[in-house]
Amino acid sequence: MAEWNYETAIAQVEAIIQQLETGNLPLEAVFTQFEVATEQLQACEAFLQAGQERMTLAVETLDPGSQPDS
Numbered sequence: 001m002a003e004w005n006y007e008t009a010i011a012q013v014e015a016i017i018q019q020l021e022t023g024n025l026p027l028e029a030v031f032t033q034f035e036v037a038t039e040q041l042q043a044c045e046a047f048l049q050a051g052q053e054r055m056t057l058a059v060e061t062l063d064p065g066s067q068p069d070s
Contacts, residue, residue, distance in 0.1 A: 004043060006044060006048075009040040009043060009044050010040075010044065012036070012037075012040055013037045013040050013041060013044075016033045016036060016037045020033060020034070
């Protein structure tokens with residue numbers, strides 16, 4: 001399986017949304033596609049949260065006020 005990628009996941013979710021909006025999918029396919037989209041969005045949320053935490057840590061290490069006195 002290929003490595004997970006945020007941009008690819010978003011593109012997959014967008015494609016699923018387009019398919020669902022057509023109204024041409026059988027009901028079981030709608031359920032399956034919805035589950036896939038939900039899983040991808042959860043992975044995207046976790047990815048963004050981890051990125052935000054990394055950026056917060058990076059900013060904190062740059063703030064001279066947050067460094068202990070030597």
